[in-house]
Amino acid sequence: MYFRREKGFTPTTNTRICSWHFPMGKVAGPTRFEWNEGKRIDCSSPEKRMRISTPSKKHSDLLTTNSECATSTRIHAENDDVEEMKKQIAIFRKRVLAYEKEKEELRSDNIKLKQANHKQFIDSFKDSAEKIAMYTSLPDKKTFDIVVAMIQRFTVKYHSNWNVKILSIEDQVLLTLMKLRLNLPNLDLAVRFNVSTGTVTNVFLSLIEVMHAIFHTGMMVKKFLSLLKCRMSAPECFRSFPNCGVILDCTEVRTAKPDDLSKNCQTFSHYKKGNTLKALVGVAPNGTITFVSELYAGSTSDKAITKDCGILDLLKPGDLILADKGFAIHSILPPGVTVNHPSFLSNPQFTPQEVSANKEVSRARIHVERAIQRIKVFRILEFIPHHYRHLSRKIFQCASCLANLQTPIIQNAYK
CATH class of the missing domain: 3.30.420 (Nucleotidyltransferase; domain 5)
Structure with a gap:
């Protein structure tokens, strides 16, 4: 937008020229662009400027049509993106299920390996009554098996609802008896049974409750000899x-x-x-x-x-x-x-x-x-x-x- 100068205009020291029309400076003279030829902008009043800037009905309909087309195009694009996202989510879920299955298989193999190691630990002294008595206070392996069989008849309610699957009932009974008999530190038992100290604590607290319910409450309380x-x-x-x-x-x-x-x-x-x-x-x-x-x-x-x-x-x-x-x-x-x-x-x-x-x-x-x-x-x-x-x-x-x-x-x- 520019304003034409009036006739008889006299430049002063404060007068400036427009760089748009004098891109090469005052010496080169003004330059007119083709897109300005034939255009005249009358800015005599703000109301007129507003009327000039207001689009016509035809132009408004065209803008509305273009807007609807753009919205429709955007909706189609968004639908395509949603479908693609659903496909990606389905692929991701399949991968997660595959990873979970592989994780469970590895955990099962690990448990079997540890149980095999624990069985070797029991088998190493099962034929020695002296070792059985030292670790468990029981006279022989047969008595130990009887204790295990009695505990297996009941459902063990583990401490803090933390079920122990890595150790068999036989290993849990052995761990508890070793804790009672020798009072070994939890870290020592964790190393022997290849578990965490938290698992040792959980097993001991849980099995004490079970053994007390079976042997004391069930077999000794009010069972006085005649x-x-x-x-x-x-x-x-x-x-x-x-x-x-x-x-x-x-x-x-x-x-x-x-x-x-x-x-x-x-x-x-x-x-x-x-x-x-x-x-x-x-x-x-x-x-x-x-x-x-x-x-x-x-x-x-x-x-x-x-x-x-x-x-x-x-x-x-x-x-x-x-x-x-x-x-x-x-x-x-x-x-x-x-x-x-x-x-x-x-x-x-x-x-x-x-x-x-x-x-x-x-x-x-x-x-x-x-x-x-x-x-x-x-x-x-x-x-x-x-x-x-x-x-x-x-x-x-x-x-x-x-x-x-x-x-x-x-x-x-x-x-």
Whole structure:
């Protein structure tokens, strides 16, 4: 757009020329372009400029037609792009399915290879009763297979709903027994079984729950031996105590120091000079562990545990309890139930009759000490850390049940 100068125009120092019409400078003179020939733009008023710039109806129809054509072309192009994208997605899905199938095959092959390696680990000591006892506390491979078969009858609910497929049930039972018996670090077990430490933790926490439900809840709780069975299987040293139904004693296991001050005071044992958990163990005359209480704070007395644990509810009139001097439980016994323990020294010296009676009680009562010693063989009970405190009761009771699967403590029983 340009404006023509008026007639009689006199240039001044502020006057400028248009470079469009003087591309070679003022000396070359102005240049006119062919596309400007015959054109005249009248910019006398904005209204006229607006009328000039407004397209005609014919031009408007043409623009509308062109716009519709462009829109139709764009829609067809977009449809073609969508179809092409669908084809690409279908190809991609096929590739993903192929990769997933290959991944599952590789994982299956890896699991089979690891299970073969684990089987070799079991087979390396299955014929040695000494090695079986060292790793699992069980007397032989046959007993181990029985434990595995019993667990296989039930569905294992794994910790945090994390199912373990890389290890067979046989390997999981072996891992759990090795953890109980030897208290090996999780990293050591992970290396031995070629799994992660998380898998080791998952297997141990899950199998402890299953074993406790089977062996303790299902086979020991409220399965007290009758007085007739106790008489039939009692050894020679129990001839003086034909009515003995159970031998009682308490034992303690060390635990980590609680953060709470009140719990720290409750678990502190002056006898062990540290923080402990305490349990009551009941043993039949033939040496079988028939009762294991919950774990109490180490400062709890033997009498308080006996009263609270529920063993007195299992006794019947005529039953006799053998215990040591710490069980002053005469006042809490049910009607018809008696307790026999070594006599206290009331005179400067025991009489010959008291010495003989104390020896007989000690000879019979010693079997509960031997049974507790078998429980303490499980090294995981040497010290219970913070992260196993919530499972301490089940760990102790599982160890007690596994002790019953060992060879009998007493070989000679009279009929």
